[in-house]
Amino acid sequence: MQQTCFHCGQAIPEGDLILKPIEGEERSFCCHGCASVCEVIYESGMQSFYQRTPEGELLSPPPAPNKDIEFYDYDEVQEQYVNELGDRREITLMSETIHCAACVWLIEHTLAKTDGILMARVNFTNKQIKLRWDNSKVKLSDIIKTLNSIGYDATPYDASVSEAATKKANRDLLYRLGFAGFAMMNAMWFSVALYTGANEDPEYRNYFHWIQLVIATITLAYSGKPFFQGAMTSLKGRTVGMDVSISLGMLTTYLYSVWVTLHPENVGDVYFDTLIDFMFLLLIGRYLEAISKNKAVDASRRLMELQPKVARSLQDGEEKIVPVRALIKGMQILVKPGEQFPVDGQVIKGEGLVNESMLSGESREVRKQTGSKVAAGTLNVDGSMMVEVESILQNTQLGRIVHMVEEAQGSKAPIQCTADKIMPWFVTVTLSLAAFSFVFWLFNADIEFAIMTATAVLIITCPCAFGLATPMAIAVASGVSARHGILVKNGTVLETLRDMDHFVFDKTGTLTKGKMQLARFEAENHLSPAGKKATFKAVASIENRSEHSLAQALVDSICQQEDLRVSQLQEVEHFKAFPGKGVTGTVEGEKWHIGTARWFEEEDIELSFDLREHTLQRAQKAQTAVWVAKNAKVQGVLYLEDELREDAVELIARLKAQGKQVTLLSGDLQVVAQQVAEKLGGMNVIAEVLPEDKNTTIQGLQSNGEKVVMIGDGINDAPALVRADVGIALGSGTDVSMESADIVLMNNQLLSVDTAIALSNRTLRTVKQNIASSIAYNIIMVPLAMSGALTPLIAAITMPLSSLVVIGNAARIRSFFSKKAMRKRQAVHQVSESARSSKAPLV
Template sequence: MTNTIPCYHCGLPAVDGDKYNTHVLGIERQMCCPGCQAVAQAIVENGLEDYYRFRTEPGVKADDNIQQTLDQLAIFDEQSIQQDFVVHQGEISEIQLSLSGISCAACGWLIEKQLSKVSGIKQVSVNVTANRALVSWYSDALSLSQIMASIERIGYHPSPFQQEQHEALFQQSHKAQLKRIGLAGLMTMQVMMLAIGVYFDLFGDLEKETSSFFNWISLVLSTPVVFYSGAGFYHSAYKALKAKTVNMDVPVSIALLATYFSGVWATVFEHGQVYFESVCMFIFLLLVSRFIEHQARHKAAQISANMLQYIPLTANLMVEEEIQPTLAKSLQLDDVILVKAGETIPIDGLVLTGHAQIDESLLTGEFYPVDKNTGDTVYGGTINKSGTLTLKVTSQFKYALVNQIARLQEQAMASKPKIATMADQFSQYFVLAVLFFAIGSFTFWWLQGDPDAFWIAISVLIATCPCALGLATPSALSFAMANLNKQGVLLKRSDVLEQLTQVDHLVLDKTGTLTKGEVSISAMYNISALSDTELLQYAHSVEQYSEHPIARAFSSFPVFTQVEDFQFSLGEGVSAKVNQQYVELFAAHSAASKNANVPEQLKDSSIVMRIDGEFVCGFELSDTLRPDVSDMLARLSRKDITLLSGDSQTNVSQVAKRIGISDWLAEQSPQDKLAFVQRLQENEHRVLMIGDGINDAPVLAQADVAVTLGAGADLAKTSADVILLKNALSKLPYLFQIAIRCKQKIRQNMAWALGYNVLVLPLAVSGVLTPWMAVIGMSLSSIIVVVNSVRLLK
């Protein structure tokens, strides 16, 4: 019979031998499971090894569920599983995780703080708005399962980000919150009715038995509110304390549980005060505020687009010259695929055979198709407008360009603003101060022999509860956002209005933002004997058969009926016989390929037209400006403005000249735009970026404030902080006005909330304020803050 060594922590058999070890009191000790190992490590790390030196019996065995959880997480270390979720960049790996169990910003701060302590972690950033975390780590020092286990240990549940699963988690949390609010609201009304009757003597002089009966009814009604509706506060406080820190839910939990259990004691022994109505009202008000915050976060995350929607699910894989449909994400390097006209390219690749025009507006934001021939690179998510291409796959699905742009966006979001860090630190100090005053008050009055020492401490916790302080900013922001919503302006982040007041530099995209992305004829150069009307009729007669965006510029003009032999030549324009005359339209810069010299009068033309070999006219094409661009720029003229576009030098310079912007840059890639904004920020500028395309997503994420149009790409909306739903640029100056007013209201609210706490604290500490007075004072303080914020609706 084999002798099994007992677990050093709990004493049970360590059946796995030396699988789980911890160094305790200078010796390597064996543990029975990772749970006991984790507990022992925590005891050692916190300098509490004397527990093992002086203990009289083994410790309690750790939760077996930890072992089960770790076994389940181990599957994420499989390379075949990581292939879909993890991006490897040399020795550094990166993943997006969905997080369930997050209730407020303090949760994100706690996860970041605890995870950053893990050896091997390079960076961790929690996006509380989207309930997601971006984690990068050194893969040779740490495994993915260890990272996820570290998050599990502090009470949150991670999983690789998947859009469908993420939405399911939100719906589950949403239903649970509604149930808790519904129960709390219903029970609070009942308990308040009884309390009001007693306080204001509506039932006459109550006998002791009747008063006791009312207390028992209130106890029964309050219990589910305290232990079901209020459970989230206790869980949050427990997670913080477990991580050796405090958050705003710690004093809230202490006040709720202490008030409830003191009420239970007073009810059972029929001696002392009960404040069940205060507990219920407190929980109900806090739950409502958390629910509103939760909904706002979901609205912000709801617009987030899954990048895979831009990639088709299937691809035409060529195997021995036969087409086999296959999943796009299963394509491997050097696979050969076929892409027909009208299809979306499933993955980045190199053109082996064929030629086509590719719509790359998904990536560049520009509406002109790009000519692609043998040897050229094409990108997943772009659309083949004409021709058939045979491609060789040059990158894995997760490294496709659209996914690289999405990762640039996430990395830009990983940098936390200073204001967020300061808020985290302030809230922690505020909570510690509240706990200090409450404990100090209790100790002082208890030493004085005052029987109400406990209630004085409770009054301090309730009176100084940061409800008004907590509402000071959110209430002003909520009403400011409501005002903006009526104007067709949607804010995705609540701190955008504050940041707007600091913006001093505007960066503008061109195509689709300042312009409509629609080609129009801005000038016509006629060097023939024919009239302009006749020439436009000839042009439209040919262009009516073309699918090129340029053809739309001629769509409003009449056509001749006798049109035949239409020809389209990739990169060389269109031609046809119109009324027995050979008509050609082509780009002026491509005339050399036709062995033709463009006349000097037509040099500034975008496209030129020949009839029977003779140049007759040229057309200058331009993108149509949005009608409110000039008004917006005039009202924001005090700020520095830069036009940043991926379009050609000629087109950008024309638009810049028309709207009066002297500072402009053309032919800018997504990386170029991102670098430009980063340089501005390094020079201590606060940048607002306006863009609408997927190519703008990284720079939108990097900007201090990002604005996009309602008609913009979904990924641009994901990165943006502000969405102009009606595509009205004229609303941007109004947004700045509201931001200034909102900042004023926030200052007024903060002054009142802090002033109230300063005034009420001496009253609570001195015992003048009872718990029910503290609840009423807290409520009135909150109401004053809200009423002041309502004025932002005007």
């Protein structure tokens, strides 16, 4: 005989039998869903549910979990969403069911208990879950099932899918809002009739009450569903969210009104109209909140929209329009004037001007020619160019920027972590206050007044404003700054940067332009003109393999001076870079050393006395010496000189005016670094340091209690950038330095360091304003509600307003980069500069 499911009564298919003990007795179920629902029913003490089910009527089993969820465990699927397919992986999940700060707490604490999950961070503003896990211990499908078990559907984040899901959720909310509005208008007619005399006639009174009951019941079931779903999710996770208090308030009002309707002999008023009204108002607030949040944090979406979705592919000499996703590395595409580059790549034919303002924030156009690099999303102004594809979509520079912005928007500042600790207690206190109000007024007034007061308390308290205070401000600030060339990768720095007291600058490429010119080559006496030419060519060939700014400067200078093209450089074997020291390489069987004098001494390469003296004289002119040796024999010294950045002097002056300590950290000779520091208006100098020394230097400053910011651009700056409390890299620097930094100045403007400090001040001020407003709201409104001075209807109006105030205040950060605000900041700095100049002593 075929078994039937204990819960739904349907036949259990062969092989699908699930056995689970219920109150000590083993029961049969057709699926895990039925077993879980039955277990919850018994745990809640509602087993009489099965006795009330009509005889012979089958229940519908809960919806089956997504059968395709295991597909997410395949590497071929995950590579679309995961950067590296090692044991430790990172992914961003999207869950539209996240709607309050309590959801954040529940998800993070549930996942934290799961073995194999290394990090779980929820972004309240864009409903994303940033996840890092050990794939050898737990599968992605199991993590998603864990989220499903506590009521949160989750899927890997995809920008287009996410946007569609957001639109669908907002549309669903709008339908429920519209239905509640329609019900409110109809219920209002009956309320008007009751208030104008029908209430005196028991027959009409009872008739209108029943009609309102029908309208309220349907409205509660449909329009109130989001609140009940949120409440069930919270209770299932053994926590309480704001939807618990709202649902409790609505059900209390509804059930009391039903009791009055069912017992017309008792004198009392129904509050169906009030219930529908504040349901409508709550949905308005939630809808406006969703729209406002989307507008406030859509910077990353607008950035990604700059990247074209199709490209002109050149296949066998023919031009075809193909999706960018179909392109692979090495393919060739054509970009015509007025079009945006759809990929990152290298120009192999053609030339023209390119507008890169969307990446750098600068409106100045850059000329591109054969060999130049181009970035996806930038605009081809006036030339037709053939480009070889190097990377597409999320792997492009624009894609990485969008990823970094989303990372920053999802990161938590220290002040937000404090707020998160408070959240679990917030609603518990609310329920306690509501219960106290109900009991107090039950004995000091009547049951109607007690119910209405308790309901007002349940609805008026809003933890959302408190939960949104920090993430909204950080999300807006990081998004708008990215559009103006300041890429904030970690939202935490927006809170901490303003408190930093020591700014340490790398010299070459940071305070200077990094475009050094070859000023002179001082050769050894034995070197002939032909030997000099061969030395130049060998140096250029070897340095062309290096990423260091000095190396590229050498290559450019030598190629220009010797009329060489990059394609004419020699083959280099056994190339090796020694950070902070130099490079080696073999050209045509000859081993070359190119680097510092100190390194040459370590390698036992003899340095002549005359050349040593000459380097000291050149150091007085702030020229950097690069020694060259072939087969351990010195050939001569290359002298490079660099120009200071135009805004370097002004930045140092601004930082000093703010009371910040400023230090120049360099691998150059002490005398060279000192000359540069004097040109910048004077600052501390730490020179002749190796990369590991830079890291140690930063650590030493921190051990003295100083909060350090490191600003650099090279590979050798990466350890120091990571070590510093805040690392700032220039966009013109190496990929390693940009990956290591917390802030990347894509516009390559040093003054953006001061702008970032000002943005940090503005963001933290906004966060404090938001927290203060949300606390003040609750301090003022909760006592009023407990005193009975506020009705549930007024509570429903004011509750969403507190969240909208927080969102609106955070959105004001967008004006930080307005022309008016920038002119005002510039005027303040000019006044300060004038004041300093007037106090300067006459010479």
